[in-house]
Amino acid sequence: MTMPHTKSRGILDEETPLLRDGNAPRKATPLPITQILVLLLLQLAEPITSLSINPYINQLVRELPVVGGDERKVGYYAGLIVSLYFAAEAITVLQWSRLSDYVGRKPVLLCGLLGTIVSSLLFGLSRSFWALVLSRCLHGMLNGNVGVMKSMMAELTDETNMARGFSLLPVTWCIGGTIGPFIGGVLSRPQDRWPNAFSHHFWGEYPYFLPCLATATYSLLSFTLAAIFLKETVNIDPITKPNTVVNSNLPRVGEGEILDGPAKDTEEPLPLRALLTRRVVISVANYGMIALLNMSGGALIPLVWSTSVEFGGLGMSPASIGSWMAVYGFMNGTFQFVAFPRIVGRFGPRRVFIASILFFFPVYMMFPIENLALRHSSRGMNPAVGLLLMLHFLGSSLSDMGFSAIFMYLSSAAPKRSLGATNGIAQTVVSVQRTVGPAAAASLFAFSLNNNILGGNFAYVVLLSLVWVALGVAVQLPKSTWKHDEQ
16 A cells, blocks of 8 residues: 655655745845945946036036026036036947956946046036036046946845845935035035135135045045955856856755756857847837936936026025935935835836836926916915925835836846946936936026916926836836846
8 A cells, every 4th residue: 555655854865855945035145245335336427426516516607607697598517517417428329338347347337437537526626618518528438337336236236135236326426416415516616615724816716626636536536445355256267268257146056956047147248139129129229218307307306406587597606506405315215225126126126117207207297386376476485385395205215116126127138247337328328318418408497488478487397297207118018027037
């Protein structure tokens, strides 16, 4: 008589599966804190440098002879200065990202930081419109770090901790969004604020050099930190080639061990045409759309807030703009760090991304509402206007969740050995969108005012229409991130 077959815990027989059940949930891998912290400190240099000019850029343009004293023209030229940085970045960022697949991430990051230092100092020493443009273009051409850092983050994480890792990228940007505008608003025109300490004629001739010097100093500290402590995530083997990707989270191979997957990827980087799969195209398209919406709204904040109330703005000073943007940066960073991992775990990346697109509706609508509230206020800035600004910040924070969500889709869509090239393609598209966004939004605002279309609110109608287009692209995303075995 045959006895029923039973298995006891820990007893192996020919029916015991050698591999773990693919449906069983994996315990989250601990993040490599030290390396991620170094990476985030390096990333901080980018928003500090880029956003530090926002509080004073419109005032700087007003002081240039190119506008001829006409405040309504400021938007054209300020938007051009901001946009041409991204145009220059769009030309070179793919090359920097592809180069990092071959020579490693660290050398490219160090080159980018050097470019940031030089261009920041040149911007502070510029005294004409075209000198400002050239210094910003130089910054964009020499700095491909944004895409490379996303590649490093993907290599330092796996599917169990990717949401936590990528949620830190917008948090870092938000911290930079707090520090950068504060530096730009407080340190601009130091001779006016502290005449005794900055009495030398240099500070009167170059009133915006001090914030540029401060941001360049941080970039220099970041360069030193990276040179000493940052570890390469791409192992360049000069003998055997191809290169290998090093991931500290993957299990180590020991004698008799069976792994879920390979410890390293030994495939050659793919040609660009082979990277343009459906999942990469959809992910990149959504990244481009949210970047366009975000940059358009971001460019309007300092422009609208610095414009006088009669022309649809809030009439704020550079120092006031810097302080409010610092409040937003702190609020947004805290929200992304605390809320995003929980929200994406509860609702999934697709729902989070679509919701983030929807929140651009109230973000754009807040601009004319804030101006309307100020027009009907007899005391200027009051608690009601302050409450509207805080609601504006809340909507922007909710919309920024989409960046962490789409980073997850991009990283899962990319072939492992072409992660840098894939992020380079994405960053190229985003740089083009960020070129178009600020210039188009600022020009639309100026066009609406000059022609009094819809009471100067035509720009917001166009932007609200663009949100619907972004929603049509967003619904193409799958419910969860892409699987690497999908075709």
